Amino acid sequence: MNIKEMNWMQLEEYLKQDDRAILPIGSVEQHAYLSLCTDAILAEKIAQDAAFSLQIPVFPILYYGMTPHLKAFPGAISLKIPLYMELIQNILEEIIRNGFHRVLVVNGHGGNNAICEVTSEVMANHPDVKIKFHNWWDGPKTWELIQAIDPVATHASWLENFPWTRLCNVIFPKHPKKAYNPDAIQLINGKDLRSVLGDGSFGGVYEHSDEDMLEIWETAVKEIQESLENWY
Numbered sequence: 001m002n003i004k005e006m007n008w009m010q011l012e013e014y015l016k017q018d019d020r021a022i023l024p025i026g027s028v029e030q031h032a033y034l035s036l037c038t039d040a041i042l043a044e045k046i047a048q049d050a051a052f053s054l055q056i057p058v059f060p061i062l063y064y065g066m067t068p069h070l071k072a073f074p075g076a077i078s079l080k081i082p083l084y085m086e087l088i089q090n091i092l093e094e095i096i097r098n099g100f101h102r103v104l105v106v107n108g109h110g111g112n113n114a115i116c117e118v119t120s121e122v123m124a125n126h127p128d129v130k131i132k133f134h135n136w137w138d139g140p141k142t143w144e145l146i147q148a149i150d151p152v153a154t155h156a157s158w159l160e161n162f163p164w165t166r167l168c169n170v171i172f173p174k175h176p177k178k179a180y181n182p183d184a185i186q187l188i189n190g191k192d193l194r195s196v197l198g199d200g201s202f203g204g205v206y207e208h209s210d211e212d213m214l215e216i217w218e219t220a221v222k223e224i225q226e227s228l229e230n231w232y
Ligand SMILES: [Zn+2]
Pocket: 031, 038, 039, 108, 109, 155, 156, 160
């Protein structure tokens, strides 16, 4: 259930029998040949796909995130770090004020991981509330499958190349790109990173079969559903 397809009366009815919600978060930044909104597209769709059969409301995605490292590429909209932290905290506090006690944050962008500190603080302020943070690709079964298909799974590589993040009339390079060490990439100044990275992928091949990608998707959806059913 998407909040954008519900009215307030339907939400009030829902809150009489359940207190779970999902907040997807993304980023707007270069993804090589894929959409600039790849992280947001993936987080929003996987949240919606997981929530559908469980009938749990999905709040509108926060498209923008923190991506200071990729600012040298056109299209990066990086929120200031304290602003983003405060924004996430504000949204979570508002979701709680509405009566939700279990919130799953579904993330599409590794650079947003620091908000775990915010979710901890919000839970400390609300002892009756549970908030979980989940990177869509990072559930144990999903990551194991990704590694089995191809261990070189990086930013803007095949890992994020789904039918819903591809663009019309864009052809992917056939040869794999040299894989960069993500720790080393973090140490390169953003201005230099563009010349180092070229097209923006962090390395590996650009595409795998739709069959493989859909298997990853289904596994990731199931893991999110398991997370929505188990709150300890
Ligand atoms: Zn991404």
